[in-house]
Amino acid sequence: MPRETPSTEADLLLEFKSVNTYYGDLHVLKDVNYAIRRGEIVSLLGGNACGKSTTMKTIMGVVRPTRGTVLFDGEPIERLSTSARVRRGIAPVLEARRLFPRMTVFENLEMGAYTRKRGSEFNEDLERVYSLFPRVKERRNQLGGTLSGGEQQMVAIGRALMARPRLICMDEPSMGLSPLFVEQVFDIIQEINRQGTTIFMVEQNAAMALSIAHRAYVLQTGVVVLSGTAAELKENPSIREAYLGELQVNAAA
Amino acid sequence: MTTADVYLQQVINGTSLGAMYALLALGFTLVYGILELINFSHFNVFMVGSFVGLGMLELFGVEPNAAALTGFALIGVLVATFAVTMLASGLLGVVIERVALRPLRNVKGPAAMITTIGVSYILFNLVLLGVGADAKNFPSPLPSISFAIGGAVLRLREILIWIASLLLMGGLTYFVQFTKMGKAMRATAQDPDAARMMGVEVDRVIIMAFFLGSALAGAGGLMFGLYYNLTSYVIGFTTGLRAFTAAVLGGIGNVPGAMVGGVLIGLIEAFGSYWISAAWADVIIFSILVLVLVFKPAGLFGRLAPNKS
Ligand SMILES: Nc1ncnc2c1ncn2[C@@H]1O[C@H](COP(=O)(O)OP(=O)(O)OP(=O)(O)O)[C@@H](O)[C@H]1O
Ligand SMILES: [Mg+2]
Numbered sequence: 107m108p109r110e111t112p113s114t115e116a117d118l119l120l121e122f123k124s125v126n127t128y129y130g131d132l133h134v135l136k137d138v139n140y141a142i143r144r145g146e147i148v149s150l151l152g153g154n155a156c157g158k159s160t161t162m163k164t165i166m167g168v169v170r171p172t173r174g175t176v177l178f179d180g181e182p183i184e185r186l187s188t189s190a191r192v193r194r195g196i197a198p199v200l201e202a203r204r205l206f207p208r209m210t211v212f213e214n215l216e217m218g219a220y221t222r223k224r225g226s227e228f229n230e231d232l233e234r235v236y237s238l239f240p241r242v243k244e245r246r247n248q249l250g251g252t253l254s255g256g257e258q259q260m261v262a263i264g265r266a267l268m269a270r271p272r273l274i275c276m277d278e279p280s281m282g283l284s285p286l287f288v289e290q291v292f293d294i295i296q297e298i299n300r301q302g303t304t305i306f307m308v309e310q311n312a313a314m315a316l317s318i319a320h321r322a323y324v325l326q327t328g329v330v331v332l333s334g335t336a337a338e339l340k341e342n343p344s345i346r347e348a349y350l351g352e353l354q355v356n357a358a359a
Numbered sequence: 360m361t362t363a364d365v366y367l368q369q370v371i372n373g374t375s376l377g378a379m380y381a382l383l384a385l386g387f388t389l390v391y392g393i394l395e396l397i398n399f400s401h402f403n404v405f406m407v408g409s410f411v412g413l414g415m416l417e418l419f420g421v422e423p424n425a426a427a428l429t430g431f432a433l434i435g436v437l438v439a440t441f442a443v444t445m446l447a448s449g450l451l452g453v454v455i456e457r458v459a460l461r462p463l464r465n466v467k468g469p470a471a472m473i474t475t476i477g478v479s480y481i482l483f484n485l486v487l488l489g490v491g492a493d494a495k496n497f498p499s500p501l502p503s504i505s506f507a508i509g510g511a512v513l514r515l516r517e518i519l520i521w522i523a524s525l526l527l528m529g530g531l532t533y534f535v536q537f538t539k540m541g542k543a544m545r546a547t548a549q550d551p552d553a554a555r556m557m558g559v560e561v562d563r564v565i566i567m568a569f570f571l572g573s574a575l576a577g578a579g580g581l582m583f584g585l586y587y588n589l590t591s592y593v594i595g596f597t598t599g600l601r602a603f604t605a606a607v608l609g610g611i612g613n614v615p616g617a618m619v620g621g622v623l624i625g626l627i628e629a630f631g632s633y634w635i636s637a638a639w640a641d642v643i644i645f646s647i648l649v650l651v652l653v654f655k656p657a658g659l660f661g662r663l664a665p666n667k668s
Contacts, residue, residue: 168555188558204556209546209549217559218557221557224539
């Protein structure tokens with residue numbers, strides 16, 4: 107349900123306004139603008155080293171923009187600590203999952219709820235994660251580092267949900283997963299979104315990303331070169347050429 | 360004394376020394392686990408702790424020739440002395456972190472480690488200036504009760520060291536395993552960036568690691584005084600290096616490893632002193648340090664490099 111109506115301020119959950127992020131002298135994000143509305147799945151596409159993870163780090167406060175503003179729920183957050191951002195309702199699913207390897211699955215989920223009080227809400231959230239991922243429940247006493255890649259991704263997503271976030275930022279959730287798992291993970295992402303959580307998702311797998319996203323941005327060497335609804339981008343010839351090569355192969359087969 | 364009695368005596372001595380080394384080793388391991396920093400100032404936090412303990416005992420009127428305490432008075436004095444010593448040492452650790460190490464947090468290379476050596480010498484010299492170079496008598500509030508087990512002797516001081524160490528190590532294990540802060544410490548040790556992204560305030564975790572490690576070192580310093588009936592500004596380096604060896608032996612960064620490593624080093628010291636001579640005990644211990652570093656740098660139980668991605 108891509109919305110064509112122009113977004114109003116109240117619709118916007120996350121906004122980048124002319125954001126410029128550097129690592130030392132390396133200028134990574136260049137005057138970047140994003141506008142993510144409540145309830146959307148927005149995908150961020152782009153080749154290697156174009157600044158996708160840096161976008162996520164800028165949202166989480168791991169790096170801070172040198173110029174520009176990041177608004178969450180209408181308020182500037184670019185000076186807040188990571189912990190304050192998590193408290194406001196932004197949770198990450200990190201690149202390469204990054205579970206705590208020598209903590210159990212349950213403890214990993216607890217860490218996701220770190221900024222929250224332990225109580226009935228914690229139990230509700232836990233039940234929600236277990237019902238989305240029955241496999242996670244089965245593995246709850248196993249150490250994070252001993253899970254398969256797909257199981258780790260489930261825990262990583264569950265861990266983000268434990269923060270009861272309004273926005274989940276996912277960095278390449280399909281990375282390193284078998285096609286079957288990728289499909290499962292994307293189904294779950296859609297389900298989480300239907301339950302009301304906004305999702306901003308970096309993906310290299312553009313075909314999969316566009317199949318569930320409402321809208322997408324395309325980043326090239328730190329500049330947003332294209333944006334639009336998923337349907338528009340799927341039809342865009344340069345996108346088809348640059349990112350959807352496998353679709354054409356599939357069509358030819 | 361039969362050979363079995365002698366061995367039993369060495370086990371009693373070795374486990375008491377070892378419990379003390381274990382407490383000290385935990386401080387190295389807690390800080391290393393989180394910052395990958397070998398904190399040499401820890402040596403002399405231990406030494407300062409022993410002087411704080413001495414001061415507290417004197418404050419309570421415990422003197423070399425005073426009558427030993429009993430019952431609740433004894434327990435009260437011991438608990439208060441341990442509590443104040445640990446609190447003061449813990450705060451000293453926090454001050455060291457805050458003043459000397461935090462400004463270097465993002466400096467790569469050995470700067471922070473060298474700073475800890477500097478801080479260690481500052482503490483060393485401050486105590487030398489303050490109390491002088493002579494070893495100080497360390498009065499004990501404990502009645503001189505001892506039990507004969509065969510030909511071996513078990514004194515109250517060893518029982519006290521065992522009980523206090525078990526309580527402290529049990530408490531630490533509980534804290535690290537089950538409390539929210541303890542879990543944040545483990546998470547930070549395993550993946551600091553990911554922990555921060557969960558909302559963990561990593562600076563607070565670091566402060567906690569310094570506080571706990573230093574408080575345990577202070578308890579160790581107090582035990583040192585109660586065990587040897589003396590303390591001096593020089594005790595930090597020798598005892599600290601043995602405890603550091605214990606931490607490396609158990610796998611630095613590994614909490615149970617530090618406990619086991621400490622007891623092993625204590626037993627090695629006791630049996631080495633008996634079989635060869637006390638003078639050789641350090642030779643043996645530091646040979647073990649070198650051998651572990653060369654052949655098994657992750658120690659007996661592993662955990663040298665926290666998983667860096
Ligand atoms: N901590 C850092 N310090 C210095 N440079 C960095 C740092 N992190 C990233 N970079 C550089 O910034 C640029 C953008 O990196 P980023 O991780 O955002 O890329 P990406 O789009 O996520 O790439 P990929 O698809 O490979 O994950 C790269 O050139 C990278 O080398
Ligand atoms: Mg990336």
